[in-house]
Amino acid sequence: MSTALLLVHGRSQQMPAGLVRTDSSVADFVAAKRREWLAGLAKGMTLAGRPGVTPDAVYFPYYGNVLADAIAKHVKAGGRTPELEGTSIEALAATTSDDMVLDAAAELGFVASRRLEQSEPELAAAARDVEKSRAAGEEASWGDLLKPKVVREALRFLSDKTGAPQLIITQFLSDVAYYLEDDAMRDEVQAVVTTSLAKITDDGHSDVVVVGHSLGSCVAYDALQRYAGSARVRLFVTAGCPDGYPAVKRNLWGGPEGAAERGIPSVINPVSGTLRWLNVYDEHDVVALVHPLTPLFAAGSDAMRDERTQNPSDPHSIQDYLSDPDVAGPIADALA
Incomplete structure (x- = not known):
């Protein structure tokens, strides 16, 4: 039995409008995205003195087109949607x-x-x-x-x-808000992640390490709060994570709707040690400005740890986040 690695991407990962979406073109596009993550992780593991990742144990649930299409459909309809609680x-x-x-x-x-x-x-x-x-x-x-x-x-x-840029900030926050507030959109995204989690078990993996980036941190957190599969979740890692924003935190699954109480998903069960959730942030990453997360989700507990880093190319870069040996090392240990 082996441990799988689930990588949950964030917003703005859809295929460019000019590309025709055939099965092969989508597969090639997703494979390129996956390689970006693994390139950063490979560098971080090398710096941490750990062995690399087995490619066939890596899962990349791709919902980029699903989310972008749902938002575009909403905008095209003039923002008219069914009313929720008036x-x-x-x-x-x-x-x-x-x-x-x-x-x-x-x-x-x-x-x-x-x-x-x-x-x-x-x-x-x-x-x-x-x-x-x-x-x-x-x-x-x-x-x-x-x-x-x-x-x-x-x-x-x-x-x-x-x-x-103001436009980038606005677009990101708007996409997160739609994911949190539009139940149909949220369910579509979650269905993609749930399918990957099910495949992990079907492929014979007994354990899984989950990494979420940006909006993917919200998506992964939600998925873990409702995960009922048989694979044991060894570690949860978030990078460039917006989960600490009060407006985000009170809308995540795993607690009373509208209330701020949220904790570490109980499904996470490390093989050794106590670390269940590792959160990494760059102080200049606008998505992760509310940090550290430990006081907000697990105050006084050693089951959660925040890691501050400085990303050389871009404060929000997932490759930079994963190339930090203090991030890649714990992932490698959980995969071992």
Whole structure:
């Protein structure tokens, strides 16, 4: 019996619009994506002094086209979707995306009133009132008129601080929000991952190590919370992970809907030691700005560990994340 490696990619991994989607072209495209991950991991394992990965034990559930098509279909329909608890999915996703912008900006020291004093001074006083109420422990909303202005300034602030273009930040947060709020879209993505998990068992693997990147960290976390297969999950690894954003965390599976309580998926059972979840982040990765995750998911526990790294080519690069020996080493140990 052997251990499989499940790699769960993030958003924006769909095939370019100009490529014809035949079975062979999709297979070639996915194989190239898979090689990118394995190239980074091979480098990290070499630096860690560990043996490489057996290719036939690597699974890469590809949902890039599924997610992109679902979002495109939604946009083409003008955002009209069935209503969920009296509120459209479009509105829920927009609210979640806005909340993530504000969460991320707050991590970097964003103060709305200061920014508004420069751009729209007539609104700064209203923003200060909200900030004072919140500082006093009171619940205070930005309100329908003020919130769009605050979000706009927060987005500009994020772009200035991280160097990431506003469009890229907005697209990422929007895709995460749709995944979290649109049940049909979420189920389609989960079905792809579930199929791979089932194949792992069918192929004779008794154990599995799961690695999620970016949105894939949310997808993998959800999958583990509902996993009922027979393969033992030895280790969960997340890279460039947005799971710590309050707007994301309260929407993940594994706890009361809308509440913030989430923990390490109970299905994870290491063969030796106590480490169940390893999270790696680059401080400049806008997707992973809410860090470390251990205090949020497993405070006081040695079953979870955060690893800070510096990615040389791009703060969000999965190849760079996996080439860190402090990340590749634990993966290799769990696969051994």
